Amino acid sequence: MKKILLIALIGYGGWQFYQKQSVAQPVTEPTVQVLPDYTVPLQKAREAASLLQFRCDGRQHCSQMKSYDEAVFFLRNCPDTKMDGDNDGIPCERQFNKG
Template identity: 40%
Template sequence: MSMMQANLFFKLSEKEILKSFLHTLLFAFISFPLHAETLTGQIIGISDGDTATLLTSAHQPVKIRLGQIDAPEKAQAFGEKSKQSLSELIYGKNVSVEVETKDKYGRTVGKILVGNLDANLEQVKRGMAWFYVQYGHDMAYRDAESKAKASRLGLWSDISPTAPWDWRHGTKADGTKSLETSSVLSTSTSGSSFSCGSKRYCKEMSSCEEAKFYLQHCGVQTIDGDRDGVPCEKLCR
């Protein structure tokens, strides 16, 4: 082999090594999502089974939506139990939050860690939340859901639990409309009756009572943008 051929061979080898390295690096970026930011502080509020308020070390309150999971809404079966479960896990505790993104409501989406305990994953393990298929990427969450379901833990003790994303659209697990969206229910406070109709926005509500009815009985989440359980802030302040 001539000197020129040898130099060409080594140059080609270097290119192949570099190419292989770049492919490996790219795979690492894809396989392990980077966390742009980590927040630390104390949990000072629990809204429901997948939403909490963090008081950061800079004394700023931040609404945290637990990523990759979806807990029952408060008006659903196990809604309150899911909230209580999350409270037991994180309320009043010092935590770190691995930030993933922000949702359309402006909430910080991420993983809440109490020491080495993944609170998001623990909610799924306890049967207090679903693996959020649409936004999930960690198969450990899917496996945890399968185990909780097989053991009939928490919400899985129901024969056919309705996923919150279906409930928000008024659909039961079997595809039929839920009772809340097909029945005419009365409000005990005013003596008047409301029924689940086509209203979806606060501007269509005539009163705070009607807004609460639509949120609690019809599953209309568009009137509770920050998902704090209080609809139409201007009407219900």
């Protein structure tokens, strides 16, 4: 008798579990997120572009620079540069006629 009751109880539990699993879940629509319009001043955009254009690669001297903008990038962002002898923040003054 106990076996029959146990089998019936297990069967009933299985049936309840099956009923809950077979109920269709509602389909949710994906939401579209609208981002605010950020405008970037032209100078900031140019600075960002120069950061993407150049990268620190170990060069340290003015003779290794191809442009003044490249020298400025290296001076501001890369370690151990030797391009500003008078420490005025202007790199490679003689090479690029700055100063």
